[in-house]
Amino acid sequence: MIELSDNELMFRFPEIHQEAHLTVNFQRTLRIPDDQRDYPLPPGLGRFPLFHVDDYAANLPATWSRRGGVFLPMHQTEAMWISFDGDYPFAVKVATGKMNAVSGEAWTEPLMGEPQDYLVVPEQPWLDGYNVGHGRIRQFVAAPLGQGDTVEEQLTGEAVHGGIQIMAYPMKADHFEHFFSKRDRFWDEEICLEACAAPDMGLAAGGLMRQRIHEDPFGLQSWEQATASRCFVHILNSRHFQQVTGYAAPQEPPSAERYSLAGLPWFELQDDDFAALEGAPPLQQVESLKRRRVREGRSPLEDSATINPNQIVGLNASKASSGGSRC
Template structure:
């Protein structure tokens, strides 16, 4: 069962375990410069508003109605990170346009151990983008489908799905009983997001960020793949969102340059957990800035390099990523 509560997706697996619950929300953030330099973690600027697709079915394309799920608005001037929370361990697969964001391979519902194509909660507190190399991701940034910028289009040469696809599997109860002595666990479920042509937005690889994706220390047999949950999450541009729901989306976020000039903090996260290697497929993607130059001969707007002056360390036992306001 999936519920939408306070702009977050809450996944419950009562048939697996009474405590098998996790939450996934989608955080607005700065679009870091896409200049081949490595940047620390940007702040969270609040949750994206999340709407039931069924509440606006008469205003939406047929493909949205078929996929169901939810939708969020995104400006092309911002980025997104996926936030995981909960106390029950879960395996979470995330794809963008049905391209797995961890392995770069085509979407499938089943988990794969070789290569690992999912993240594990609670060890993985969030995911900011595509797993392009060990300890590095390229940020999730929204672009219209059909222009060739998204990971989906670069890998498949098609602009069919867009959005995010997420699947979550809870830990088997017998495996959970072995680990329940852990004090903090984070669990999430999977969801899928998409939009129709002319309306649909997909996710393109943006700036390079230092972020680790952690190995599954429990083993693939710990996950109950008979009781997964899926949700399709559509991404609408800001103008489309206002037309559909009759409300304006949140204001545009500051640029990385504006945020840094204000003396606000960036972050570095540390955890003593073995990390995955990057995906060769995703590592071969052309970043958004390079694609824009390739197609238009002009540089990407608001892409000036910045030098973060205030970088705060956070550790697995004190996770908080918020801007100052």
């Protein structure tokens, strides 16, 4: 069962366990520079608003109604990160344009262990982009479909799906009782085109960020694959948002440079004790949005930020996995 409340998706599995629920929200954030430097984690600037596709079907592309789900508005070249919250363990697949953000492979419903193509929550509290390895990701950045910029288009040559796909698999009840009968001790020891484009948006690869994708500490057999839920999260170009919903579009976030000059914090998750996945070869070959725009002679993105080391706030991994703040 999936519910939408307070701009969050709630995945519930009462038939598996009374505690089996997971919340997912999508955070507005700074777009980090794409200058081949590794950046710390940018802040959350508030949740993107989420709307049921069915409530606005008359004003949306017909393909969105066929897929169902929800949608959120993004400005072109705006960045986001995905937040996961819940005490019950879940394996979570994340894809953009039906290309897996962890493995770089085409969407499949079964969980894959070699290579691992999912996150483990609550151990992984956030996902900011595409797994390129060496403890780094390339940031999720919005781009219109049809211009060749999105990861989907670069890996498949087609602009078909766009959006974000989320699928949640709860831990089997008996495995939960086995691993978490002494729950607190376990986690303390083991974790924690500038033109008005079509309404459809996908996600492209942005700058490099320091973020590790953790290995599954429980094993593939721990997840309830026969009972899973998925949701299609469409991305609506903000230029169409008022026409579709009647509401004014959210303002664009500040630049990373303006944010840093104001002395506001960046974040670093202290998770070196966790084993990290290798980078996904297909995602390592994806060209960043900035490089594509420069190569094609399109206007470059505003792209600079000077970060004082004193602005970087360290976050304990165990606290972050239980609801620690990046705001």
